Amino acid sequence: MQNQSHAGSTRTGWLYRAATALLALAVLAGCSDELQPPVAVIDAPATAFVGDVVELDGSNSYDPGGASIAFAWGFLGIPPGSQATLNNPALINPSFTADVAGTYTVILVVDNGEVPSVAVSADIVVQACGGQRPLVASIAADPATPGVGETV
DSSP states (O other), X not given: OHHHXXXXXXXXXXXXXXXXXXXXXXXXXXXXXXXXXOBOOOBOOSEEETTOEEEOBOTTOBOTTOOOOEEEEEEEEOOTXXXXXXXXXXXXXXXXXXXXXEEEEEEEEXXXXXXXXXXXXXXXXXXXXXXXXXXXOOOOXXXXXXXXXXXX
């Protein structure tokens, strides 16, 4: 008798677990559209030069449910000695001035007011002077020794 009782409770326990799992799947399936996070997408140049204003673009980010999204940009890393800052981290398209050569790593998270996106990042490699020294032409006055009142 004890053995039958144990067998019955095992079958009942299995059935209970199966029913609970099915119920959980049904609840999750019914809510999956509502719980999908927005998707952050960064469009940025891969390279730039010192002194360039680097424009970032998050306009391809979206919410699968069509909700409006807010933007939160930041730096994960900047080269040593850089003082770079984003002009407005809440804009869809902020910018910064690349002030020293090296790698600038930006991050973007978008939020629909319910759940944030997964953070995405992009590297922008900044080079000094386009990889070449600037050419400086010699400057000479004509005439070589102008007098007072002469046009040079």
